[in-house]
Amino acid sequence: MTAVIGLAFPFFGLILLGFIAAKIWRVSEDGLAWMNIFIIYFALPALIYQLVSKTPIERLASVDFIFATLLGTYCAYAISFAAGALASKGDIPESSIQGLAGAYGNIGYMGPGLALAVLGPDAAVPIALIFCFDNTLHFTMAPLMMAIGGQSKRPPLEIVLSVLKKIFTHPFILATIAGLIAAAIDFRPPTALDKLLNYLFNAAAPCALFAMGVTMALSPVTRFPPVMGVLIFIKLVVHPLIVWVLVSWVGDFSPVWIYTAILLASLPTATNVFVIAQQYNVWTQRASSMVVLSTLASVVTVTALLYLMASGLIPPDLFPAK
Secondary structure, three states, X not given: OHHHHHHHHHHHHHHHHHHHHHHHHOOOHHHHHHHHHHHHHHHHHHHHHHHHHOOOHHHHOOHHHHXXXXXXXXXXXXXXXXXXXXXXXXOHHHHHHHXXXXXXXXXXXXXXXXXXXXXXXHHXXXXXXXXXXXXXXXHHXXXXXXXXXXXXXXXXHHHHHHHHHHHHHOHHHHHHHHHHHHHHHOOOOOHHHHHHHHHHHHHHHHHXXXXXXXXXXXXXXXXXXXXXXXXXXXXXXXHHHHHHHHHHHHOOOOHHHHHHHHHHHOOOEOHHHHHHHHHHXXXXXXXXXXXXXXXXXXXXXXXXXXXXXXOOOOOOOOOOOO
């Protein structure tokens, strides 16, 4: 258990430091702008590129793994949407944000650093695949469901073009594509550029987690309706369980790939859910609360998951090949 706490503490500790710093110095949220630009446009893309580009291309073409993890995330979204629809009496825009709250995990800021520290470099490929395709799903579902719910008045073609633009201009997905091309042609950057990418790689996780703590401190926690507790349970417990079953059932993957899928599915609600809620002016304050409270709850659930994996209490494959 000491070893597990040793793995989890630095990550949650960095979030705590960011939270404390924001409470002490009380700098406005505008002060985060340059930090977020550095993280989103430089540090995390460098991390993703370095992971993907150094992986043999044949390992990146795991369609069955992509299918299983993507289906697991969609199932979590569907269950959360249904819970939200019951609570809101059929309000589609509000239920759509609640669906994201129960399925869109913090795989960008928390995922790579935690999974690599716990599972090693072999986790790099499943991290990149999950990140790329899960984000594509969420970028698609948000505008689609808002259009269905009447929240978006734009014509269908404009919505489609907007979704494609978000997908193919997102720095993380562009970094994944660049990494795929580099892996396919076996490209290695010059030494000076490789060192720069490694500096950014090493800065990604600490800066992202610290910034996340600051964001939590600046986010208001308002009323706690019962549906929020349901959504937190879906995100932190049901989502990883669904992914575990599907990845075990669909293919014969290595334990590292299965554990990576479970771990990334267990992460708390992404701050992007609050951003999307603000964009459509739907469930905004509660989306903010959802990010904060799910992150606090994940200190217990993610640490417990790490302990179960480290102690062998979670078999890596529920349906091992005979």
